[in-house]
Amino acid sequence: YKLDTTEPGQPTMAGLGSLSVGYMNSVSAEGSFIRVILPENAAKGDTVSLKLDQNVFASLKFGASRVSDGYVDFFVSSASLGSDGLKSFTAQIIDAVGNVSQESVPFLLTMDTQAPSAPIVDIVASDDVINASDATNGFIIKGSGEPGATVTISFSSNVDLSGGNTATVDENGLWSISVLAADVDGFGNGPEAITAVQSDPAVNISLVSSPRNV
Numbered sequence: 001y002k003l004d005t006t007e008p009g010q011p012t013m014a015g016l017g018s019l020s021v022g023y024m025n026s027v028s029a030e031g032s033f034i035r036v037i038l039p040e041n042a043a044k045g046d047t048v049s050l051k052l053d054q055n056v057f058a059s060l061k062f063g064a065s066r067v068s069d070g071y072v073d074f075f076v077s078s079a080s081l082g083s084d085g086l087k088s089f090t091a092q093i094i095d096a097v098g099n100v101s102q103e104s105v106p107f108l109l110t111m112d113t114q115a116p117s118a119p120i121v122d123i124v125a126s127d128d129v130i131n132a133s134d135a136t137n138g139f140i141i142k143g144s145g146e147p148g149a150t151v152t153i154s155f156s157s158n159v160d161l162s163g164g165n166t167a168t169v170d171e172n173g174l175w176s177i178s179v180l181a182a183d184v185d186g187f188g189n190g191p192e193a194i195t196a197v198q199s200d201p202a203v204n205i206s207l208v209s210s211p212r213n214v
Contacts (some may be wrong), residue, residue, distance in 0.1 A: 035073050
C-alpha cells in the first residue's frame, strides 16, 4: 500500500459577476457563481465542498479537467439561498484517501434583492422658486433616501451640475447636492422639474421620484 498523509492545500474563493463585490442583487438573484480556486496539489478524484454557514451547500468530485482549469464554479441563486441577509461561505477539499484541507477564508455575501423606494426631493430654496439672490449665490437641492444609497438627480432641461448630479445618502437618510451660480445659467427662466433615483450598495435601482417642480 501507499501511505498518504498529505493534506490538500487550502482553497480560496471569489464571487463572479456582481458577486465579486460581495453583493447579490435583484439581477444576480436569478443565478450567479461562486468560484473555488483549487490549491496547487489538487488532484483528480478529490472532492470540493462548498459550505454555507458551516453546512454543506454543494460538493463535487472533480476530474483532470477541473484540475487543469484550477477552479470549480458553484451556481447560487436567491431560490437556493433563502431570504436576504449576510451569507458566509467556506470551501474545503477532501482527497481520495480522506485527507482534509483547511477551510478557506470565508467569502461573505450580502443578499439584497429588494430595490429601495424612490427618494424624496425636498422643497427647493424654501418655496420652490429660484429668485435672483438664489441664482447669484447658488442653492442646495436636498432630500431623503436609503442610508448608503447613491442618489442621482435629473432636470427637465438636462443640466449637468458642475459638482455632479449625485450624492450619497448619509446614515440619517439625508442627501444634498449643491447648485452653483455657474450652473443656474443652464436652466434659463421658466419651470424646471427635478427628479431623483437612488441605487443601493447592491446596485438595486429605485423607481423615479415624484417630480419637484420649481
